[in-house]
Amino acid sequence: MSGEMIHPDIRMAQTLPSRFYTAPEEFKRLKGAFNGWQFVAHAAELEANTVLPVGHMEAMTGEPILLVKGEDTRCLSNICTHRGMRLVPEPCAKSTLQCRYHGRTFDLDGTLRHMPEFEQAIGFPSKADHLHRFPLQRWMGLYFTAMEDAPLLPWDMLEKRLGFLTPEAFTYDPSRDRDHTVEANWMLYVDNYLEGFHIPYVHPELNQALDYAGYETETFEGGVLQLGKAVEGDVMFDLPPGHPDEGQAIAAYYLWLFPNMMFNFYPWGLSVNIVIPVSPTTCRVLYRGYVRDDELALQGAGSVLDTVEHQDQWVIEEVQKSMASTVYDRGRYSPTREQGVHHFHRMIDRFLS
Ligand code: FES
Ligand SMILES: [Fe+2]
Structure with missing residues (x-):
């Protein structure tokens, strides 16, 4: 497939063909897109427990992983x-981590410490007997891992926009956890988010809190940042002097990272959505909430x-449902309102080629 399935010029481009939202072959080919950097957890989730099995990684990549807190979190x-x-x-x-099957025990850094009845085993232990270690990246208190080599994301650029919120100090609020099954391909969830x-048309309540005319979309290598602007008198960020968006009434920063991670920053804190592909026509969406200021949670764009x-x-x-149609295949993009969707489809196009 050429890299030009999605035209680089949004004014001429057509959207992703509908088979990408229905066909099992395309669904399978796109699974590899989940092997790059993936959100694991916020540091606050390691407060009560220092060893955390992360179920959603297995659902996406087939690999069950553990996040383990230590001097050097792994x-x-x-x-x-x-x-x-x-x-x-x-x-x-x-x-220490002891296996419930035959008692093999590991240190928290993954090193094999003890195994009963293995005195006579030759060449034991070897490197393969320690737990495999995946790369781990910490960004503003958020941990990411990758199943294979992946280019680094523009963390510095994003930190300049969002670092003033000090997300590493947010607290984890499990009452905000949600796990929804949606009868739609995971990319439809992303398209809509972007x-x-x-x-x-779809969100009358949110529309009251946001200034639609001021909504902005910025694309970058690896993701999209959308800026929701507050209507007069509603809750907005208190941006520090020298901030790149100083002087603007920003109600929310909506950050998406390829292919499936959404980080929604509001004055009250951060809500994370992770989209997990289940089948060509089903996905699961996990929600996590990390709180900065609980009192603000009932106001503005982050309250609904x-x-x-x-x-x-x-x-x-x-x-x-319409993706199965024989008469609908592709649409067009609004050059002023759908830059994020176009950017995502270009990334999918590049990934497949
Ligand atoms: S499988 Fe873990 S000790 Fe045997
Ligand atoms: Fe929406």
């Missing part, structure tokens, strides 16, 4: 190197999250 395989038992079933604060074009979510799910499930 991302380890959660598979016992003996005969493959799942090592840690749930979050804990243990100081434009504010639909806000006046559940309502907005249901409205989005309704619209993309409707679109999914």
Whole structure:
């Protein structure tokens, strides 16, 4: 496939053909896009428990992993190197990891410490007997790992915009956890996220809190940043002097990282959405909430999250049904309102070629 399935000029480009939202072959080819950097957890999730099995990574990549807090926090395989038992079933604060099958024990850095009945084994232990270690990147208190070599994301550029919020100090609020199954291809969820074009039509409540005319979309290598502007008198960020967006009434920063991660920064804190592909026509969306200032959570663009979510799910499930049509295949992009969707489709195009 050429790199030009999606024309680089948005004014001429057509959207992704509908088979990408329905066909099992395309679904399978795109699974590899999930092997790059993926959100694991926020540092606050390692406060009560120091060993955290991360279930969503397995759902996306097939690899069960552990996040382990220490002087040097690590991302380890959660598979016992003996005969493959799942090592840690749930979050804990243990100081060694003992397999429940035959007692193999590991230190928290993944080194094999003890194995019964192996005195006569030759060449044991070897490197393969320690737990596999995956790369781990920490950015403003958020941990990311990757299943294969992946180019680094523009963390510095993003930190200049968002670092003033000190997200590393946010607290984890499990009451905000959600796990929704949506009857739509994961890319329809992303497409919808990447434009504010639909806000006046689909989200009447949110539309009252946001200044639609001022909505901005910025694309960069690896993602998209959207800026929601506050209407007069509503809650907005208190931007420090010298901030790149100083003087603007910003109600929300919506950051998307390829292919499936959404970080929604509001004055009250951060809401994260992780989209997990399940089948060509089904995905799961996990929500996590990290709080900066609880009192602000009832005001402005960040206060109507559940309502907005249901409205989005309704619209993309409707679109999914249409993807099976024999008369609809591709649409066109609004050059002023759908730059994010176009950017995403270009990335998909490049990934496939
Ligand atoms: S599988 Fe873990 S000790 Fe045997
Ligand atoms: Fe929406």
